[in-house]
Amino acid sequence: MTKEHFYISENSLDFTGDSYYEEIIETQITNQETLIELGRGTEIVFENEKLIEVYEYYEDNRDIYRRKREIAPNELNYRKPIYQPKSILKSIISTSGLHQIGGDFSDDFYRPSEKISTSFQYLGYINNEDPTFSWLPYKLHLTYPIYLAAEILFLDYSDNKKPKLFNLDELLKCSPILDEVDINSEISFIPQNFNFQPSNNYCLEINSGIPNWIQGHYIPKCPKSGKRMQFVCQIYNGSQTEKSNIVPASDWNKNYFEKMEFFGADLYIFIEPESNIVCMFTQGT
Known part of the structure; x- marks a missing residue:
């Protein structure tokens, strides 16, 4: 019988059917080339529908190794994954790109009206005219209070031109990260169009397809429907600043006002398409 190989871009996995690990496997399932390029991951091998081998990939001194590990007794009955392999999608700047990073608020998309201790910045949009993102219910314009010390943000896009803060009470307790930023601070970034293209590794700008976790796997649950949210993209670096009224204190x-960035962290963006709730949070080292 032919052996079937599956590749997951995470290590230290448990193949018992536990829901936590199944979520990781579904989110991170990919191809062998990606594991080799990333220098991490797990390969599982099936024969006659049975799990027969598990290998872990790791990097040491820039060399990639594939090491067999024992199958635990409680993993022997693990069923082969039914999930479709995914590719990393990295951003490529293009004047004809369907997506945009940077720009400003307009009649197509308004700043959230609720008042918190800092202002919101416009980040750009992910366009559902791209077949890869046809599952999005609309062109998803993005906004986030970059300079607010918030753990997590939920926005209600029931009116996708005028999102409302869903967890307002939590955000009202948050303070600005920098003293020179307040509710009247304005900063916008040069608009640049881009496309996504399949890759075996992540770029230093915008990635999609498979999350690149920095502080551990976390798929948010929608606070409105209770459903697991879907990964849209993550942003590490955006475009340069176009205009700002912020006077740096030093x-x-x-450095924090010269371009779109999140204090060395990545901004993760998720959506629950049926409830129209968008979630954003950062992870950094």
């Missing part, structure tokens, strides 16, 4: 602080 030469060092100028």
